[in-house]
Amino acid sequence: SAVISQKPSRDICQRGTSLTIQCQVDSQVTMMFWYRQQPGQSLTLIATANQGSEATYESGFVIDKFPISRPNLTFSTLTVSNLSPEDSSIYLCSVEFGRGYEQYFGPGTRLTVT
Amino acid sequence: QQQVKQSPQSLIVQKGGIPIINCAYENTAFDYFPWYQQFPGKGPALLIAIRPDVSEKKEGRFTISFNKSAKQFSLHIMDSQPGDSATYFCAASDTGGFKTIFGAGTRLFVKA
Numbered sequence: 001s002a003v004i005s006q007k008p009s010r011d012i013c014q015r016g017t018s019l020t021i022q023c024q025v026d027s028q029v030t031m032m033f034w035y036r037q038q039p040g041q042s043l044t045l046i047a048t049a050n051q052g053s054e055a056t057y058e059s060g061f062v063i064d065k066f067p068i069s070r071p072n073l074t075f076s077t078l079t080v081s082n083l084s085p086e087d088s089s090i091y092l093c094s095v096e097f098g099r100g101y102e103q104y105f106g107p108g109t110r111l112t113v114t
Numbered sequence: 115q116q117q118v119k120q121s122p123q124s125l126i127v128q129k130g131g132i133p134i135i136n137c138a139y140e141n142t143a144f145d146y147f148p149w150y151q152q153f154p155g156k157g158p159a160l161l162i163a164i165r166p167d168v169s170e171k172k173e174g175r176f177t178i179s180f181n182k183s184a185k186q187f188s189l190h191i192m193d194s195q196p197g198d199s200a201t202y203f204c205a206a207s208d209t210g211g212f213k214t215i216f217g218a219g220t221r222l223f224v225k226a
Contacts, residue, residue, distance in 0.1 A: 102163060103148075
């Protein structure tokens with residue numbers, strides 16, 4: 001299993017600014033992911049954070065809007081740039097120890113854009 | 115082909131009842147089918163998972179039934195309790211793929 005922490009747990013940001021979310025895992029993991037979950041909705045994968053290389057983004061998500069870093073096997077950041085009210089959502093990081101195994105999720109970061 | 119269709123969207127049962135949540139998939143490459151439970155303000159947590167070489171798996175009060183030919187799987191919660199009230203997500207992935215596909219979620223409310 002894995003213990004995942006996210007910072008901040010919630011934030012209120014003004015339109016046009018950016019928010020960087022941190023994800024820390026208590027052990028080295030192969031795969032790290034970033035998801036968006038709008039209230040009452042399912043999880044939408046934003047990107048896979050690759051250690052030592054550029055993240056792999058899903059359709060509809062671009063690096064300029066959601067830059068991701070993964071400097072090592074236990075840490076990643078997601079930045080949500082040029083915020084608009086439509087970015088108000090919960091952002092979750094998750095990890096997998098290998099393909100075909102369970103994902104462990106962080107507690108999420110609730111972002112509100114005013 | 116990458117979708118996982120989940121139903122119902124919401125479900126209300128009496129304490130002790132057996133809620134059933136259904137999911138269907140199309141991609142025959144999927145070979146891992148987990149269920150996640152999410153409480154308000156928390157991240158999803160793995161509840162139980164199954165691989166297509168078995169038709170049923172039980173863990174405590176939670177059972178997954180899997181029908182490979184129909185490409186369907188379902189979650190049954192035996193003797194449901196108010197503490198089971200949460201949102202449940204089914205999912206599917208394949209060991210050669212790059213992501214897990216989640217269903218839309220089912221909000222379960224168990225009345226005391």
